[in-house]
Amino acid sequence: MRDTTVQQGPAYETTARIELRDRADTLSDRFAAQSAEDVLAAVIGTHFQGRAGLVSSFGTEAAVLLHMVSRIDPYVPVIFLDTWKHFPETLEYRDRLVNDLGLCNIQTVTPQPSGVQADDPSGDLHARNPDLCCHVRKTLPMLAALRPLSCWITGRKRGQALTRSDMQLFEVQDRWIKVNPLLDWSTADVEAYYDAHDLPPHPLKAQGYLSVGCAPCTRAVQPGEDARAGRWADSEKTECGIHFENGKMVPKSSSQR
Numbered sequence: 001m002r003d004t005t006v007q008q009g010p011a012y013e014t015t016a017r018i019e020l021r022d023r024a025d026t027l028s029d030r031f032a033a034q035s036a037e038d039v040l041a042a043v044i045g046t047h048f049q050g051r052a053g054l055v056s057s058f059g060t061e062a063a064v065l066l067h068m069v070s071r072i073d074p075y076v077p078v079i080f081l082d083t084w085k086h087f088p089e090t091l092e093y094r095d096r097l098v099n100d101l102g103l104c105n106i107q108t109v110t111p112q113p114s115g116v117q118a119d120d121p122s123g124d125l126h127a128r129n130p131d132l133c134c135h136v137r138k139t140l141p142m143l144a145a146l147r148p149l150s151c152w153i154t155g156r157k158r159g160q161a162l163t164r165s166d167m168q169l170f171e172v173q174d175r176w177i178k179v180n181p182l183l184d185w186s187t188a189d190v191e192a193y194y195d196a197h198d199l200p201p202h203p204l205k206a207q208g209y210l211s212v213g214c215a216p217c218t219r220a221v222q223p224g225e226d227a228r229a230g231r232w233a234d235s236e237k238t239e240c241g242i243h244f245e246n247g248k249m250v251p252k253s254s255s256q257r
């Protein structure tokens with residue numbers, strides 16, 4: 001049988017990579033005490049001017065960063081990975097937020113049809129090999145979308161799951177710097193921001209979906225579960241395919257550097 005395991009890339013440290021890591025560490029120290037808005041403004045307007053983009057799932061907490069970015073520069077690229085497996089509610093929410101916030105540079109990126117046809121002809125790869133499914137539907141399109149950028153902005157937070165507890169404000173991922181401006185935000189912080197700016201909730205939130213990804217891999221969470229417990233709930237998988245290294249998805253144990 002063909003081996004479709006998504007392999008981890010080789011372990012190496014080039015000079016360029018060490019310098020990039022040093023830069024991320026320096027930026028993390030420098031901006032440690034600053035607000036998310038100030039971090040974003042500095043990233044977009046100074047440190048990565050014209051080379052930063054927001055990657056958004058248009059999930060339950062996405063409107064915070066989308067709102068901040070829209071106020072700083074509505075032409076910053078906003079990358080949405082349309083895996084062709086999203087809930088219709090997520091697509092509707094995306095369209096509503098783009099319109100309401102006046103975002104002017106949405107980039108909806110899809111998988112290559114020939115790749116999906118080759119690896120997932122029956123559309124159920126998520127059930128048989130979710131890592132490969134994420135690789136085809138997320139990682140490869142993501143790599144293409146990031147080509148012109150040096151920095152990507154994420155909405156990840158330390159408190160979302162144990163697997164994210166050691167995240168840093170600025171991190172290195174492959175040849176990119178990744179910035180997590182909402183690193184230390186709590187659920188209450190997010191809710192307060194939604195209220196303060198009258199932002200609409202994701203339509204599925206009221207049904208218990210506290211973290212929303214692709215429809216086949218997301219369920220509502222139960223009281224007491226962490227927000228991401230409903231993602232890949234029936235497998236060991238905890239992170240989606242956009243957290244990659246050397247062009248390949250990395251396992252949980254090494255994805256949080």
Ligand code: SF4
Pocket residue numbers: 083085125126129130131133134135137138213214215216217240241
């Ligand atoms: S989240 Fe599920 S359906 Fe979406 S790309 Fe990954 S495995 Fe496939």
